[in-house]
Amino acid sequence: MTKAWVAALAAAFLFACATSPLGRRQLNLFPESEMTAMGVAAFRQVKEKVPLSNDRVANNYVRCVADAVTRDIRAGETANQWEVAVFENKSANAFALPGGKIGVYTGMLKVAQTQHQLAAVVAHEVAHVLARHANERASTQFATQTGFDLLGVLSGTPSASKNALLAVLGVGAQVGVILPFDRAQESEADLLGLDIMAGAGFDPRESIQLWRNMAAQGKAAPPEFISTHPSHQTRMADLNARMAHAMQLYERARLQGRRPACSPN
Numbered sequence: 001m002t003k004a005w006v007a008a009l010a011a012a013f014l015f016a017c018a019t020s021p022l023g024r025r026q027l028n029l030f031p032e033s034e035m036t037a038m039g040v041a042a043f044r045q046v047k048e049k050v051p052l053s054n055d056r057v058a059n060n061y062v063r064c065v066a067d068a069v070t071r072d073i074r075a076g077e078t079a080n081q082w083e084v085a086v087f088e089n090k091s092a093n094a095f096a097l098p099g100g101k102i103g104v105y106t107g108m109l110k111v112a113q114t115q116h117q118l119a120a121v122v123a124h125e126v127a128h129v130l131a132r133h134a135n136e137r138a139s140t141q142f143a144t145q146t147g148f149d150l151l152g153v154l155s156g157t158p159s160a161s162k163n164a165l166l167a168v169l170g171v172g173a174q175v176g177v178i179l180p181f182d183r184a185q186e187s188e189a190d191l192l193g194l195d196i197m198a199g200a201g202f203d204p205r206e207s208i209q210l211w212r213n214m215a216a217q218g219k220a221a222p223p224e225f226i227s228t229h230p231s232h233q234t235r236m237a238d239l240n241a242r243m244a245h246a247m248q249l250y251e252r253a254r255l256q257g258r259r260p261a262c263s264p265n
């Protein structure tokens with residue numbers, strides 16, 4: 001390897017090294033525009049595979065919570081507004097994608113039993129996007145494959161690469177490939193999500209009950225929420241350690257008139 005090449009490689013990694021909103025160092029090799037395009041393409045594919053719910057009340061409810069949660073959060077490079085879809089499916093699943101896409105399965109509405117708990121779910125997913133976790137995951141998965149055309153793979157015919165890429169984005173369950181976010185990313189999404197929901201005027205204390213409900217699901221719960229997540233004890237301790245800060249955000253939001261009133265029926 002020549003010296004120049006080593007220097008070029010070092011420079012590339014230097015530029016690719018970013019810091020997450022909570023200060024964790026991360027490797028982000030792909031431009032945000034590419035992640036946005038991938039998110040949009042992946043969302044279209046989930047819509048082809050999973051039927052949309054035509055329950056008007058459920059759609060309005062999820063939209064109401066998601067709108068309140070994302071009010072101050074930029075959807076992406078091209079989108080001004082987050083697109084929200086409710087999918088008709090029993091599993092307690094939810095996801096958010098770069099490019100401003102949010103998906104909630106109807107099964108989630110049984111686990112997240114109040115607007116505050118649903119806000120905790122949506123905020124957790126949006127936090128994964130804000131903290132560029134998909135970019136980080138794609139970077140570590142595909143860093144070794146030079147010239148790997150992410151979007152090309154995603155728009156092509158079904159293939160193992162395509163399924164792997166959907167898994168990287170967090171929607172692999174639809175194609176049978178499960179790739180949960182790692183533990184550091186999950187903890188970060190929990191804490192950042194707590195701030196986001198509180199800042200939107202949802203009661204952050206209810207996140208504790210949500211994760212209790214989720215844990216009670218046991219094996220029935222989707223991997224995004226259980227498998228690599230910090231242990232139940234660790235998660236509760238971490239959330240409680242940040243609760244005083246979240247309560248300040250919550251109280252300030254309420255003083256500013258942010259009092260979401262989304263009704264599930």
Ligand SMILES: [Zn+2]
Pocket residue numbers: 124128181186189224225
């Ligand atoms: Zn997560």
